[in-house]
Amino acid sequence: MPTRTPTDTTAHRLKGLLETLLQTPLPVRLRAWDDSEAGPAGAPVVVVRHRRALRRLVWQPNQLGLARAYVAGEMDVEGDLYDVLARLAPLLWRAPGVKDVPLRSVMGEAVRLGIVGSNPKPPAEEMTVSGARHSRSRDRQAISHHYDVGNDFYRLVLGESMVYSCAYWTSDDPGYGLADAQRDKLDLICRKLGLRPGEHLLDVGCGWGGLAIHAAREYGVHVVGITLSTEQAEFARKRVAAAGLSHQVEIRVQDYRDLDDGPFDAIASVGMAEHVGAGPYRDYASILYGRLKPGGRLLNHQISALHPATGPGDHKQRSFIDAYVFPDGELAPAGTTVTLLEEAGFEVRDVHALREHYARTLRAWVANLESEWSAAVNVTTPGRARVWRLYMAASALAFERSHIGVNQILAVRTHRDGASGMPATRSGYLA
Template identity: 55%
Template sequence: MDTEDAGQSGTGACGHAARLEKALGVVLGTSEVPLRLRAWDGSEAGPANAPVLEFKSRKALRRMLWSPGQLGLSRAYVAGDIDAPGDIFEAFAALSSAGKFAEPGPFRPLSASELWLLVRTAVRLGAVGPSPAPPPEEARIARKGRMHSRGRDSAAISHHYDVGNDFYALVLGPSMVYSCAVWPDEGAPPGGGPDNGLDSAQEAKLDLVCRKLGLQPGMRVLDVGCGWGSFALHAAARYGARVVGVTLSMEQAILARKRAADAGLTDRVEIRVQDYRDVNDGPYDAISSIGMSEHVGRPQTPAYAAALFGLLRPGGRLLNHAISWNAGPTAPDPDSFIPRYVFPDGEMISLGEMVSALETARFEVLDVEALRPHYALTLRAWVRRLEQNWAEAVQLAGEGRARVWRLYMAASAIGFENGLTGVNQVLVRRPGGEEPPLRRTAWL
């Protein structure tokens, strides 16, 4: 601690914290920051009963100065320059309600006067200096090359999914399902136990997909973006289907193949490391795409729909389960936290855009089900598991990577709860063949 810090140490609304409060207000575009800020000198400012956001070093302010928006704050959190020592959901919910965070789309840039105020604060707090290097977890390599080329898509998927199977097992649990679960009407049971209903909710989701697809013994099924093989194993074991699962992640494929072998299902489950665009052994009786089309990108979505149409037999069904952008025509900033740290080149499109692309590919829409509240519950359960296994998660993936996943899952839960994002299952069929059931009761 330098002499200036020593002279201003304390817990009242003085010292560095009061100036930090003004600086954060400038970045957020609000005069009322709904957080209790704690500075590196021990001083505090802000509402007494608000969630605490702790600035652990001057570098946090410097990151805000060089990237005055979501990205600078996110980099500071991943690097450990900022922390939320209490309930992370309360802190992020408060932050998401403030100023620019409450507005959809990219952060509005600072005006010249706002930038000058931020610079003056940084000077007074001794935080001026060169731009700090981004944390190593930022996906710089995965964002090189032509967007959505096979090579760049493979690098982007590897960045996200090849973190380590053991790390994901800590977060996801034995189901190893990395998409929205389907919860009972009462939601998640209270308490913080090791399951808390997540595993049964994931099994319910897998079974719902099988029923919507009308799976029968001997059917040939393609699982696009198969992950660690959970849907493929469920469809083969419970419904007698023969499943081909494709993924771009080698680590996922290795574990999925082992799980199939351990379950005695290698005669009915084949796992390939393959781009869906290279699958050419149709026709399939049914196709599942669960949490995969977010990686496709808006311009490529019509071609994605057309490719899957071509792989289905007449009368065959496709279930597309995907996150959607619900906050109007403005899409999220491609240079914000999630594209840079979590899903390089990922892109959420609206439900309307997805349905339009499927219909343009000549699919017939059979059913649309919105599951937005279910994903908020799922993400909260994943965060609980990560926090309960924090020391092991850090050992497996490093503290920076663990902080990325905690930030992304907690912030995403708030986004679903606020209605900025949704998740939808769209069930379609290729015309021809046998008629579908007259009522949805066949799969409810």
């Protein structure tokens, strides 16, 4: 019987197949389902547990194919997940489409590895929304997919603050943690809005009520918070009641397009505008402008695209984020957002970039998830927990490497005579 050479193992064949599919050398080490290994010594290990993972990549040789295999548990990582993602990111973002793969060159090896077959059904956690893009019904589907996955799960990930947006880290002291940074972010927003007792604040995309409660308790304002997530609204109402603030805070399940009250003294939109979409954004800005009193301020906290290769409306290749995390989510450059707010009538007064703060926030969330992994799996599904781990770790790297950014844009609806009521310097809210 011939001796099996190191270059004739399943892992070496697998490595050659993947490099042909992805059209680039692999920067990680592979371990196949028979425990054979191939790839750079000392590199982090990607474990291929099942042939089905390869079948997914034959049909979808890009980030979506890899994500499906990871979410399904057919592929895993040994070692530092951030290191693996950093090594794979360049080829994932530039991976070829199915039509670009030379199938003849991989079919023989695919047959020998036993991975030829029909395209496997995506994991149950993958979402396909229906209806017209950014219609009310489709937006409700998208929001429900992301936010209605269980408040217990989000509590494990987000921690006691239950705030799901970029924190504001003002200290490096060992005793200063995520809850402190989220509190400081909420207070920063309230200071930028210049809130005073008795005023009325609209919180668009109010989440689990963190900002509404902080603004009502610390600044004495009345708050209307709106969300499309029924689970968020139920949780927020309970928090408001427990804080003794039901007379000051109202939480609604409501689309921003259906607002018919106001005008408000101030509006906060934190981590919500990414769901609006490029097409409806002009209407979104106009609606918020119309809900503000003259002299009222808007704080728009929004993730932005940095140096985008394509426009925000390019949806030709479905991404992992669209399929599993934020269906229909769209990122625009900060300049585009500023322009649309100005076209709606706002005067933009301040743009505060918080990119590094979001990277640190995401790493804190990943640490929470990993430390509570068994509990997280028990309150949702193993696949859902893997989706969130992958998405948050990859997003942390994207912020760190300046692929995406996040900005707080402070704008005002000026009075007819041009008066803004804004302080002369930033010291009033950046203290």
